[in-house]
Amino acid sequence: MNQGQTDYAALAAATYLPATAKIVEIREMTARERYYRLELPQPLGHRPGQFAMVSVLGVGEAPISISCGPRDDNQLEMVIRNVGRLTRVIHGLKEGDTLGIRGPYGSGFDLDHFYGKDVVFIAGGLGLVPLRSLIIPVMAEPSRFGAVTLVSGCRNPAEELFREDLKQWSQVPGATVIRLVDATENMPWKFDVGLVIDPLPKLPLDPVKTVVAMCGPPVMYKFVLMTLQAKNLGPEQIFVDLERRMKCGVGKCGHCQMNHLYCCQDGPVFQLSRIGALKEALR
Amino acid sequence: MSDFLASLTQVQQWISSLAARYTVFFPTPHGEANYRFTAIGADDDVRFAPYRPTITPPVKLLVPAREELFRFQHKEDGDLLLSPSVDSSFRVIAGVRPCDLKGIFLMDLFFERGVADPYYLARRENTAIIGYACTTPCTDRVFCAAVDSLDHRQGADLFLTPLASGEILVEANTERGIGLLDSTDLPPCEDGPARKIGAIAARPETYGRSFDADVQSLSGIVEQYWDSPLWDKHTERCFSCGTCNLVCPTCYCFDVRDNLALDTVSGSRTRTWDGCMLPGFAQVAGGHNFRPQPAGRQRHRVKRKFEYLPTKYGHGPVCVGCGRCGRQCTVDIDIYDIVHDLIEGGKS
The missing domain is CATH 3.40.50.80 (Nucleotide-binding domain of ferredoxin-NADP reductase (FNR) module)
Structure with a gap:
């Protein structure tokens, strides 16, 4: 194994630490689903069909589909169904609150x-x-x-x-x-x-x-x-x-x-x- | 790199002396019949007793049951502090048997390839391993020879082989291994390879349980089974408790959880062992379970060990034949019996 070559703390940060995304818009879509528009520190650079790991620190993390097309700005759209412990907490958040985001992940559509x-x-x-x-x-x-x-x-x-x-x-x-x-x-x-x-x-x-x-x-x-x-x-x-x-x-x-x-x-x-x-x- | 000769007493004293300088884990008696890899003190009695495989394999020191990924703290000024929790402390794991060494070797592959896992790799890079050859089957459960792990040596900094003469052949395979020997004054051994061959030749001809199939053919045999009554046969008694996963040297699946401190503004994200035999392992939000039946979960476990991961990584079965899962299963379900039945079933 390579000894002493790798900064593992930096690698851990890049792999598992979420970026902070600000909720800039929330829209009620149905009784269970809400639309969220997020603002990231930098563009996520996703392809169609990819997903991100979304988290609330102290509550948990889950995979959530990205719902907007590829975009150059730092905005991201998602729809989150209130179905579990984490998503129940997310549904309690307001515009201006923050979420953790890791990704994008997965193959996506070409x-x-x-x-x-x-x-x-x-x-x-x-x-x-x-x-x-x-x-x-x-x-x-x-x-x-x-x-x-x-x-x-x-x-x-x-x-x-x-x-x-x-x-x-x-x-x-x-x-x-x-x-x-x-x-x-x-x-x-x-x-x-x-x-x-x-x-x-x-x-x-x-x-x-x-x-x-x-x-x-x-x-x-x-x-x-x-x-x-x-x-x-x-x-x-x-x-x-x-x-x-x-x-x-x-x-x-x-x-x-x-x-x-x-x-x-x-x-x-x-x-x-x-x-x-x-x-x-x-x- | 270099071979040395030592007496058993010299080796045991040397390992004790390492414990004065480093954190050293060694198989230590636990209760009347079991062993655990435990951090030893310099005054502890180190004995290479003929022991049953430890309750959990030594690789679990590298993938602990609960491990912090990062800590977070919301500051009063609105800032958020995130700090990764990488454990780079140095440790020695001594007395690692070939099956468990193979488990560590395979785990290295799983965590190195694809997206590298910083937590495992940091710990692994700072762990020196002293292997210890087996000369007689440690229990009647083992089938290490049948899955090609009995002679696994890769990944050990130092490897110890008990010789017929009563002496121990000490092979140093890395610079770090040679460094661990710096406090000793062991004589070099010029004919190490020949002595090793002698030690292997002195082993019983049939070593533990065997399969009536070549190790190379196992993946192809297991691949033939999907809708088979054998999966039901070997899960009829299963409690889906996940013990087989917890004690397996090649199981590494994990759950991720958050822990909020009582101040409600700080905490950590941790990963904990999970197991594919547990009922909720493949269940998604909303309740759909992609593997609702124990037989389907057993099939997944066996195929992962003998078909999926061997195909993906190309280093043979991802079962090292230690026999832990069968021995510690509450209802005596043994992966050896399952694979044995699959081999037999394919013949008829």
């Missing part, structure tokens, strides 16, 4: 896979949050892509996220936005009712030039993938963004392992051809 292609986004529930980091750059330059279709589904109208964005994206030339709820549950809703899988068979997908990016709950993948395969889309044309428990983000803590891959480093975005045969990936 826009080069999407340029010149018909792009289909399939988002189930919170899956829209990370996918938005890819949808934004695609919708910003529609001329660089073919037909763009976004299928976004959630449980009921009250749980729909990013309504303004969905409305705006539906007006982008060449873009189609399909909004669904599993059930209206007696709430007003002027879009479709059904599962995200329902509109897929009728979509005119060109098996040669279509690329799919999808993110949703584990139960969604099996049926959506069966439908896409029936439309002759190959596993190299499909990208999935997966969720796992993570404690470090750097491939050490072991929690996110699926078969031999680490979701935090090999993923969380995977080309289906890389994980289609793995028993633990899509379940």
Whole structure:
């Protein structure tokens, strides 16, 4: 081993110490989800589909998807669901308060896979949050892509996220936005009712030039993938963004392992051809 | 680098003398039948007793059960102080058996490769290791020869081999190892390699439990099993207590927790051992569990040791055959039996 060569304290600081991010905007999105715009000491420099470890010192740390497209400034957008001890504390914070941020981590989406292609986004529930980091750059330059279709589904109208964005994206030339709820549950809703899988068979997908990016709950993948395969889309044309428990983000803590891959480093975005045969990936 | 000859008494006295200068960990009796790596004093009686593997392996001195990553303090002026807690204190671990040495060697790979882990590497760089060869199986549980760890030597600064003559061959493999010998006046040994071969030849022909398969073939055999009743068979009694993870020389998965001091403005972030056999290991926020059944967790543990990590790191099984997990399992589930059954099942 190299002796006395490395400043381990500096390495520890670079690896595990969070940067301090200021919460500059909070928006209530649903009963459980809030939108957060953060200001970092310096740009994070993330790719679409990457995530960051978010923490409140003294409470804990968790992986959270980055929801904005790549950007040069030091702003960062996230949506955080109040679902555990840490996120409950985060929901109690106000604008002007701070969070710890480490990252960005993970593979992310590579826009080069999407340029010149018909792009289909399939988002189930919170899956829209990370996918938005890819949808934004695609919708910003529609001329660089073919037909763009976004299928976004959630449980009921009250749980729909990013309504303004969905409305705006539906007006982008060449873009189609399909909004669904599993059930209206007696709430007003002027879009479709059904599962995200329902509109897929009728979509005119060109098996040669279509690329799919999808993110949703584990139960969604099996049926959506069966439908896409029936439309002759190959596993190299499909990208999935997966969720796992993570404690470090750097491939050490072991929690996110699926078969031999680490979701935090090999993923969380995977080309289906890389994980289609793995028993633990899509379940 | 250099070989020396010593009597057993000389070696034991020399290790005691090291304890006067450094923190020295040595396998020390604990209760009636167990041993632990314990920091010894210069006056302690150091004996290379034929001991069962220590309750936890020595590598756990490098990945402690609870380890501080950094401290934080919110100052009154609004500033936040963050300071990483890297432990670079020097220590010696003496009396490390080949299986445990292999465990440390593998752990070096896990923490060096990819994103380097500063905490492990700082501790490892400042740890001198004195290995000790095994000449007879320490318990009837071991299968070190079957997984190629019985003759592991890499990673030891000094390695001690008991010879048939009663003497100890002292091999110094690093400058640091030679430095540890500076207080001794041991005669050099010119024919060290030949004496080592003699010591190996004097071992029992069948050393501990063996597999009816080459060590190189184990990964391929384990890879063939996914939906198999064998996983259920070997978890029927499992309490999912995680003891097998805690005592394993190659388990290093961890949880990360925060600790807030009573002043509510300072505290620390620590990592603590976690185990893939524990029910919540792969559970995400909201409750979805990616490995809800004990059989799936057992499969993951076995595949990680015999398939995933061996493929990733290329140094053979990531099980060193020490037998700790089986011996300390409350209900006698033994990874040897599982792999043995997988090998047998593949034949039919």
